[in-house]
Amino acid sequence: MDTTDVVIAGAGPTGLMLACELRTLGLEVAVLDALPGRTGESRAGGIHARTMEVLDQRGLLDGMLAQGDPRQVGHFAGIPVDFSDYATRYPFTLVIPQSLIERELESRAAELGVTVQWDAPVARYRQDAYGVEVEIGGSNGIRRMRAAYLVGCDGGRSAVRKLAGIDFAGTEATMTGMLADVELADPPAEQFFGHRRGMGDFSAVQLQPGWYRLVVQRHDLVLERGATVTFDEFRANFTEIAGTDLGMHSPRWVSHYGDAARHADRYRAGRVFLAGDAAHIHYPAGGQGLNLGVQDAVNLGWKLAAALRDGADDDLLDTYESERRPVAARVLHNTRAQTALSRPGPHTDALRDIMSDLITLDDIRHRIGLMITALDIDYDTASDHPLAGRRVPDVDLVTADGPSRVHELLRPARPILLRLDNTSPIPDESNGHFDAVLASSHATHWPVPGVGDIPRPAALLIRPDGYTAWATDDPTATPPDTFRNSLTPTATH
Ligand SMILES: Cc1cc2nc3c(=O)[nH]c(=O)nc-3n(C[C@H](O)[C@H](O)[C@H](O)COP(=O)(O)OP(=O)(O)OC[C@H]3O[C@@H](n4cnc5c(N)ncnc54)[C@H](O)[C@@H]3O)c2cc1C
Structure with missing residues (x-):
């Protein structure tokens, strides 16, 4: 029987990101997918600021920036939200098809030595105190693989979740959205988004040169989950709501979605974890799902590595659910609100007018936009410094090796103790728990989204996922042992 450290079910964005994280940390992984190969389909059409930061932390962003189209205005239920003054290097949504992200x-993943195993659905598993034995189906018959952990990144209908007996409760679909990626004989003079008319709304957004994503949403129709929509049906629905078909032709892909919102009641069953759509599904408003999955993966990856390589306390693995489940719950909540704000009729029109007015106020625009972009995530931590639990700002630094910036230091996915007080030499205080870096930052104040500008700290302990575990304004302070213990060394570099 083949053995590996971690079996990842699903080669969507969540599974691929997790594979990259685990390999960067030196673990062996097997990525299995039920499909015969990559489809090239793109449900998601963009990523937000925090996801771009997380990708940048691993040197994965530049290729995507080169292929994407930055747009400074996002939206909440189709109401524009200007992101351009958010305190991040990426104050925009990057429009980029999911297929290119994958x-x-x-x-x-291939550079790191992982090749996706297609036609390899996880069919069953059983676990004991030491590991998980995974049964893999596919056209070549049944085979088995043993691993220390199994992570279900296998999408909304997750087999891993069902096999683990994890409940997926939530709310049923109340509407239907249909989408088609097409060429247009009569493209609109300007792209448009969420034009409301009759029982629905419609959009036309250019995804790539010459290619448009048309969307029509209807609140008088709920399609079954397994239903298919043909191009002719899409055209008829779009024309009925929009009054034109814009000369659509040559469809690449036609699909549909709903606003069902469901959440796994646990993210962990022993040695089995859920991440991405396997753990949460919701209305795609605001384009948050892929972002959530990628960030789930980055939260889980270093914790699995710490548990496997360094015998980190099992409690560290439990923090995956306690940190990430509330983040997804907030997304389900805001997407339900967006469905309500999208319903047709004069009452919703009035509510939208009021919301559109409120969203021009900076405080409200920031509150909503920081939630959509996930820049304001605030994990629980025992440190009471305003940076603690927040994503570390990507400020410019000067280190012994020359100019750098905070997120660049995170490329190897190692915990870092960053000392910014250069009046005394850095003591050897890490004992292998983290890499100690002495640097200077010219910025006397650091901007923290959702908090404001805070004085530059004297030192901070940064987790591999880019969140601050501990920070201090006292140049003589060192991280308490509790923080060292939850950042056990990975020692693979
Ligand atoms: C219309 C639409 C627009 C969207 N737009 C956005 C957007 O702009 N931004 C955004 O962030 N999100 C968006 N989303 C959501 C986004 O597409 C999903 O959240 C994202 O694909 C989830 O990634 P994942 O890897 O968790 O799951 P998936 O992408 O669903 O991948 C799961 C993988 O698991 C495989 N699998 C299934 N069963 C098994 C099994 N038994 N064993 C092994 N493998 C299995 C599947 O074949 C698949 O490859 C949108 C969704 C829709 C429907």
């Missing part, structure tokens, strides 16, 4: 992640 291609970038898959090629990084």
